[in-house]
Amino acid sequence: MNTDRITFREFEVLLLRLGFVHSKPRGDHRHYRHDASDTVILLPDYAPDDLVRPHHAIAIRRLLDEKGLLESVEYDRVVARASPTQVTA
Numbered sequence: 067m068n069t070d071r072i073t074f075r076e077f078e079v080l081l082l083r084l085g086f087v088h089s090k091p092r093g094d095h096r097h098y099r100h101d102a103s104d105t106v107i108l109l110p111d112y113a114p115d116d117l118v119r120p121h122h123a124i125a126i127r128r129l130l131d132e133k134g135l136l137e138s139v140e141y142d143r144v145v146a147r148a149s150p151t152q153v154t155a
Contacts, residue, residue: 072123074112076148081107084135103133 072080078096082088086098086107098107107129109122123145130136136144 071117071120072145072148073114074116074118075114077118077123078114080144080148084130100133100135103135105129105133105135 078088081098084100085102086100086105089097089099091097094111096109096111098109099105107126112118127138127141130141131138
């Protein structure tokens with residue numbers, strides 16, 4: 067699995083391009099909905115330049131693949147292209 071990191075701004079662009087719609091519920095989270103696949107993603111309110119935490123990226127990578135929205139291999143390619151830094155394992 068790809069261990070590259072991605073900023074929240076780039077991550078949000080990816081979700082929006084996949085057809086997710088953003089709505090801000092009460093509180094300090096971001097809510098993304100993809101009606102066609104009945105998929106909901108709830109994330110903390112990251113600043114645009116914050117790096118997405120690995121456990122969030124891994125969970126969403128898996129969810130997108132399971133829902134047929136983006137295969138894991140393609141997700142890894144997108145993240146690698148957007149990655150501001152590499153994390154060594």
